[in-house]
Amino acid sequence: MKDCEGGGARLEGSDAWRGLQKSSKCINTMGQSWRRSVTQPPRERAGRTGTLWPLLGETVTDPELTPEQSAVFAEHGFLVLRGVLSSEQVDELRAAVGRFERHALVSGPGMHHFEETDQGPRLARSEDLIPHDPLLRDFICTGLVIDRVGALMGEPAVLYKEKVNYKHPGGAGFAPHQDATAYRFVDHHISVMVPLDAATKESGCLYVSSGHDRGILPNTRGCITEAVAAELEWKPVEVFPGDVLLFDSYAPHRSETNRTRCSRRALYLTYNALSAGDFRARYYADKAAEFHGADGTFDGDRVRISVNDDFLGRPVSQPARNLSELVSRYDGPSAQQLYDEEVTELVHGLQCAEFALADGADEATIAAALLHDVGHLLVGDLFPIDAPLERDWQHEAVGARYLSRFFGPAVTEPVRLHVAAKRYLVATDAAYAAALSPSSVRSLAVQGGPMSPSEQREFEALPGFASAVRVRRYDDAGKDPNMSTRGFQAFVPLLERLATR
Structure with a gap:
């Protein structure tokens, strides 16, 4: 296992559940100077993977999307905006996510999913967050993120769902998939990844591919078939605290296991066009009904945290019996x-x-x-x-x-x-x-x-x-x-x- 990079929080101790023990006003950054949250110069950070596509590693100096950035998103289905969140904002988001980690431990507010790792059970995902945290609600539903999504959609956006994927050390990745196959009620969405820790190839960053313009690709329970996935050109997109990654719901993407000693936490915020309707409450009611009474797995082999069978995490072995x-x-x-x-x-x-x-x-x-x-x-x-x-x-x-x-x-x-x-x-x-x-x-x-x-x-x-x-x-x-x-x-x-x- 490799050491942490880019400011990821190191977990103390080896006990799996102890690792889970670790609101202020939302800052409106529109029109402010934008501060970087890591020490590397922006272009050095952007060049770390050596495979980012044109304009994906540019530092943002203007709160508005440029025509070039919009063109990149339209062509490739995703766009990275570097350094758009201040270190203070990232710290506030980390604190909010930490509150949900504690909620999960005591069956508190939100919907929580666990996975088994080689280090023991770990929290994999928390969702349905905004009713329980005013800071997250303000960040997600007003200001920078939703405005950028609206600019790409060409009209105001509305929140469809929100979650945090923790990807603690040993946390599993996701098979090649498109989010659109899991999102009911509306046929097009844009998601935003807000990294709270460094997302590198070692810690399980996203790999993306072109193909969003091909519609729904052949798949089995939401996972792109092996034959089609093998034909796609997968490119790692490393992002860091302060960055924002926007991607189309039809953009093929995947990720790998976190092989570092620290977490790779990230918020994933999904929006649809306001003209299509507000489906957030219906989405969570539908998911709660579908998951109620189920055993939380796909065929007993993989944790079920989504409608899609794309998460590769293992089911937890008797989490309630380890004292x-x-x-x-x-x-x-x-x-x-x-x-x-x-x-x-x-x-x-x-x-x-x-x-x-x-x-x-x-x-x-x-x-x-x-x-x-x-x-x-x-x-x-x-x-x-x-x-x-x-x-x-x-x-x-x-x-x-x-x-x-x-x-x-x-x-x-x-x-x-x-x-x-x-x-x-x-x-x-x-x-x-x-x-x-x-x-x-x-x-x-x-x-x-x-x-x-x-x-x-x-x-x-x-x-x-x-x-x-x-x-x-x-x-x-x-x-x-x-x-x-x-x-x-x-x-x-x-x-x-x-x-x-």
């Missing part, structure tokens, strides 16, 4: 933060598990008591006790979604409901309410306060009501700085038994 990433969270610095005035998050969880054991609880309830606050470790909302809380980060929902990768409802439901159980007990048990710690009183204010009588009845009717109340009482007891407990590793065999059920 190493979960265990590592309780061995990390987040677990050493103070949970409240007296104990750390790790100590708090261990004490709750000890109380559950002493109470004769079943294994699932013991696990729920141990892990009920894992959402705090994921969200990072453990603020100093004297700091005001401005919002509820809903750590219980985040934690339950995350734990659902490993365990069933017997564990996840008490975790999901333990905050609701506090609100219930405050409303129904005066002694409980009077004994709440200052930190619990503080958080109660942003969590909804005591339950109303109707909320109490609804909560009591839930299947997980009794176990949630038990975990809640362990939660409030587990704050003793002088209590001795066994270590986290002592509970790992119990967690492993639950994870295999």
Whole structure:
């Protein structure tokens, strides 16, 4: 494996899931001076492949497309604009994508797809992004990118779909294909690749070919047939942070495995002419319906992340049963933060598990008591006790979604409901309410306060009501700085038994 080039982010450690742990105003660059985001001179960078076609490596000095650039796109079906995004913009986009990487780990917003690599499971793609991130929405739907696409279309453009392909080290490439075969409802689109890391031949850059003017080429499930692909002249297009690659939905393209030690993340934004209609919501509704209930593969051999069978990634092997990433969270610095005035998050969880054991609880309830606050470790909302809380980060929902990768409802439901159980007990048990710690009183204010009588009845009717109340009482007891407990590793065999059920 080769070292990183061009500013790609190096992954720390070899654990596959740990590699996944790593909004501000969108800058309008129209009319501004354009800054380069890497140190190489533009023409030196453009010449790295030695095979870029005419005008594909030119540095942009004017926010408008030139007639020559439009002619290149019309002739070849793709166009590279060098250095059109500032380093500040790229950093903001990287931060936004990092948020979706964290969302994927806890089954959060967006649609996420994983692949198996030689280094273990990796996040391959996130999509359906703009409803969940204002910065990305502004960048994608207004300004530079959509204006350039509209200029090539000769009329205003509208977003059709958006995604980020991560291509982490060992991440698979794509077989020769045309995007048009996967895009329903409209027959012509333009896509834009916005690289967040260097996309080189070593890291799996795009290879493109002429042929967009030939319409749909012979294919099988979206993959161009081997005979036709062998006839095409494939040219690598290396791009770097700050560059933008535009390509026609009929342009044949492919990519190879990332052979470097760092990620090759890139946004892919697809647009159609506004006059054809706005189909984004319909696209994602259609995809969700088609993927629902499926096993996420093509014939069990390749990950299914598209309508086309062009992605060469391997299906993940039992991603929900490897507990190493979960265990590592309780061995990390987040677990050493103070949970409240007296104990750390790790100590708090261990004490709750000890109380559950002493109470004769079943294994699932013991696990729920141990892990009920894992959402705090994921969200990072453990603020100093004297700091005001401005919002509820809903750590219980985040934690339950995350734990659902490993365990069933017997564990996840008490975790999901333990905050609701506090609100219930405050409303129904005066002694409980009077004994709440200052930190619990503080958080109660942003969590909804005591339950109303109707909320109490609804909560009591839930299947997980009794176990949630038990975990809640362990939660409030587990704050003793002088209590001795066994270590986290002592509970790992119990967690492993639950994870295999």
